[in-house]
Amino acid sequence: MNLIFLGAPGSGKGTQAEQVEKKFGIPAVSTGNMLREAVKNQTEAGLRAKSFMDAGDLVPDEVVIGILKDRIAEDDAKKGFILDGFPRTVQQAEALERMGVNIDKVINIHVEDEKITARMSGRRVCEDCGASYHIDYKPTKSDGVCDSCNGKAVLRDDDKPETVLFRLKTYHEKTAPLIDFYDKRGKLITVQGQEEIKDTTKLTFEAIEK
Numbered sequence: 001m002n003l004i005f006l007g008a009p010g011s012g013k014g015t016q017a018e019q020v021e022k023k024f025g026i027p028a029v030s031t032g033n034m035l036r037e038a039v040k041n042q043t044e045a046g047l048r049a050k051s052f053m054d055a056g057d058l059v060p061d062e063v064v065i066g067i068l069k070d071r072i073a074e075d076d077a078k079k080g081f082i083l084d085g086f087p088r089t090v091q092q093a094e095a096l097e098r099m100g101v102n103i104d105k106v107i108n109i110h111v112e113d114e115k116i117t118a119r120m121s122g123r124r125v126c127e128d129c130g131a132s133y134h135i136d137y138k139p140t141k142s143d144g145v146c147d148s149c150n151g152k153a154v155l156r157d158d159d160k161p162e163t164v165l166f167r168l169k170t171y172h173e174k175t176a177p178l179i180d181f182y183d184k185r186g187k188l189i190t191v192q193g194q195e196e197i198k199d200t201t202k203l204t205f206e207a208i209e210k
Helices: 013-024 031-040 044-054 061-072 090-098 113-121 161-174 177-184 197-209
Strands: 002-007 028-030 081-084 105-110 123-126 132-134 188-192
Touching: 002 013, 002 177, 013 028, 013 081, 013 105, 013 197, 028 031, 028 061, 031 044, 031 061, 044 061, 061 081, 061 090, 090 177, 105 177, 105 197, 113 123, 113 161, 177 188, 188 197
Parallel strands: 002 081, 002 105, 028 081, 105 188
Antiparallel strands: 123 132
């Protein structure tokens, strides 16, 4: 079962990918981690990627997909995999198809922009250990202090309302067309993101098991 998770920044698609990984025993593949690993292991594709990264250029889609194909050929991905963060554009989706990577279902976690802005501006992240909190859904025990290490829990620049609005605009321009792309191929299932994570997870599992 090969899955792609789509959704705007802050829609909770990463959290849902983690839940699916646990339940179905298939790895969630992050392109960022995958690239770093390939470069570290000095694979052929990793060395190609490094030459672009060292020059400050974007790594071409074909190189990223080459690394992805190496990753999904590993033993832990024999039963399937979850792509979170790739493809980001229709061109990347077309490149995936050209290189023979088969996708069974595309799960689109849909949350209204206004809810995303409110949700993300409430996030707090520890400056020291990176633990994540939310002022409404998962507050720290002591205001602004990390429960784990007593570091400072802060609002990241990425989560400030003006930044969130810019990221949403970019998403709608570049990534949202993928919804139509996969819908036309009969692979898209849209899950309405709920207030409670567990409710979204229930709907996500139902969509996958259809």
